[in-house]
Structures are given as structure tokens and as C-alpha cells.
Amino acid sequence: DAEITQSPRHKITETGRQVTLACHQTWNHNNMFWYRQDLGHGLRLIHYSYGVQDTNKGEVSDGYSVSRSNTEDLPLTLESAASSQTSVYFCASSESTGKTRNEQFFGPGTRLTVL
Amino acid sequence: AQSVSQHNHHVILSEAASLELGCNYSYGGTVNLFWYVQYPGQHLQLLLKYFSGDPLVKGIKGFEAEFIKSKFSFNLRKPSVQWSDTAEYFCAVPYSGAGSYQLTFGKGTKLSVIP
Numbered sequence: 142d143a144e145i146t147q148s149p150r151h152k153i154t155e156t157g158r159q160v161t162l163a164c165h166q167t168w169n170h171n172n173m174f175w176y177r178q179d180l181g182h183g184l185r186l187i188h189y190s191y192g193v194q195d196t197n198k199g200e201v202s203d204g205y206s207v208s209r210s211n212t213e214d215l216p217l218t219l220e221s222a223a224s225s226q227t228s229v230y231f232c233a234s235s236e237s238t239g240k241t242r243n244e245q246f247f248g249p250g251t252r253l254t255v256l
Numbered sequence: 257a258q259s260v261s262q263h264n265h266h267v268i269l270s271e272a273a274s275l276e277l278g279c280n281y282s283y284g285g286t287v288n289l290f291w292y293v294q295y296p297g298q299h300l301q302l303l304l305k306y307f308s309g310d311p312l313v314k315g316i317k318g319f320e321a322e323f324i325k326s327k328f329s330f331n332l333r334k335p336s337v338q339w340s341d342t343a344e345y346f347c348a349v350p351y352s353g354a355g356s357y358q359l360t361f362g363k364g365t366k367l368s369v370i371p
Contacts, residue, residue, distance in 0.1 A: 172357045183346065183363035184300075191357060199358075231299060235357060241307075243288045243350050245359055247300040 143168040145248035147232050153254045160219040162251050164232030171237040173215040174245065175199075175207060177228040184231070190215055191237060222255045229253075258283045258349045262362035269337050270370050277332040277365050279321075279347030289330040290348040290359065291321055300346065306330065317341070342369045 145166040154160050166173065175187040186199030188207040196207050204226060206218045219226055229252050233245040263278040281287065291303040304315025311323040321332045330347060344364045351358035 174358070181363070184361040186358060189358060233300075237357060241305075242357060243359060244290065244302060244305060245348075246302075247292075249299045 145232055145234055145246055147230075147248040147251050149251060150249065151252045151254075153256065154222050155256055156222060156224060158222050160222050160253065162217045162219075162230055162232075162253070164215050164217065164248060165213055166232075166234045166246075166248075167213065168234055168236075168246060169212060170234035170246075171212070172235040172242075172245075173209070174233045174235075175205070175215065175217045176231045176233065177201065177226075178231060178250075179228050187217065187230075188215075219253075222253075224255050227253060227255045257352050258287075258360045260347055260349055260360050260362040262345075262347055262365050264365045265363070266366045266368070268368045268370065271339055272336050275332070275334040275337050275341075275367070277345055277347075277367070279330045279332065279362060280328050281330065281347075281349045282328065283349065283352070287349055289321070289323060291315065291319070291330075291332050292346045292348060292361075293343050294346065294364075295343045303332070303345070337367070337369050339369045339371045341367060343367055 148163045171192045174189040176184045185201045190209040231250045232248040235245045236242045259282045261280045289306040292300040293303045294300050306313045306323045314320045344366045346364045347362040348359040
């Protein structure tokens with residue numbers, strides 16, 4: 142079955158370190174998204190990509206970057222981790238054509254703690 | 257850009273009680289509408305979706321939602337909740353109408369069902 146995987150599932154890091162969260166999907170979807178989930182804020186979009194070599198900033202992109210070198214992967218990098226980036230991070234993907242193009246499929250999430 | 261309002265932050269019900277969670281969106285054109293559910297410690301899963309046709313949509317686990325275009329609403333309902341329905345529920349719409357791949361999520365409604 143197609144799926145989205147995220148790794149690591151849990152990560153503890155220190156302020157100032159660079160951290161990369163992996164997202165891998167086997168749906169063959171063109172669209173991929175990164176969200177953070179915080180109490181009281183729901184899901185907020187960090188970055189998204191509509192295809193290979195395409196990346197776009199979302200609502201809360203400061204301090205984050207992504208790259209898309211193939212269809213399956215969209216790694217999220219925190220350039221210099223800050224305590225404000227402690228959160229749960231979800232990756233999602235969706236089709237770019239057809240009636241279900243807006244329906245997003247989510248990965249299991251990564252819980253990141255920045256000390 | 258769309259905005260999504262979920263009116264209830266936390267709802268507490270006894271088992272067998274009926275449920276209605278409100279969702280209002282701002283865009284007046286053609287929309288696709290989604291409800292996602294997040295069980296404790298898990299990722300978001302699609303509960304139901306509306307693309308076109310019958311405004312009463314049935315989803316998994318006995319949930320349904322009604323799209324009322326004149327009220328810009330897509331309320332989620334279940335006639336009789338179970339303890340296993342304890343979760344957080346998110347309404348989502350495309351960021352800027354049916355042509356956008358991004359979704360805008362509401363802040364979520366936490367449902368607690370008391371046995």
C-alpha cells in the first residue's frame with residue numbers, strides 16, 4: 142500500500158543545531174507539504190512543493206527550508222534550531238490532477254524538541 | 257485566501273449523545289470541503305469530503321456532514337457518539353478556491369466522549 146513515512150519520529154536537539162526531518166511518500170504525488178502543529182494554532186503550513194525542483198514558502202517559513210530533488214522526498218531543514226520550533230511536524234502529499242487533487246494524505250509526524 | 261472557522265474549541269459529550277461540530281469558510285465560489293480526524297497521538301486521517309453533488313456527505317464511522325452553500329457551512333454530525341470518537345476534528349478548505357492545492361485548516365475541535 143502507498144504511504145507517507147517520516148523520520149525520525151522523535152528528535153531532541155539543542156538550540157543552534159541544524160536539523161533535517163525526512164518525508165518519503167510512495168503515492169507518486171506531485172504535491173507535498175510540511176506543517177507544524179501547536180496547541181491553539183492548529184496546523185500551519187511551513188513549505189510546500191508542486192513538483193521536482195519546485196518549492197514555496199507557507200505561512201510560517203522563517204527558519205525552515207526544503208528541497209525537492211525527486212518526486213518521493215521533501216526533507217525539511219531547520220537551519221539553526223530555536224526553542225520556538227519545538228513542535229510536532231507533519232508531512233502530507235496530494236495529487237495535482239483529478240477530482241481528488243485537494244485531498245491530502247498525512248504522515249505519522251515527527252515530534253521535535255529543541256532544548 | 258480562504259479562512260476557516262471552527263466554533264467549538266472543546267466539546268464534551270456522554271456516550272450515545274448526538275454531535276454537531278460547526279465549520280464555516282469564507283470563499284463564495286466552488287469549494288471542496290474536508291473533515292479530518294486526529295486520534296490521540298496519531299496523524300490526521302480523512303473523515304469525509306465534499307466535491308460536488310449531494311450536499312449531504314457520508315464518511316467513515318457513521319459521520320456525516322452537510323454542505324450549505326448559502327451559509328458557507330460544512331457542519332459535521334454523528335447521531336450517537338462512542339468513546340472511541342474521542343479525538344480532534346479539523347475542517348479544511350482549499351486555500352484560495354477549488355483550483356488551489358493548498359488547504360487551509362481550522363484550529364480544530366477537541367471532542368471528549370465520556371463513557
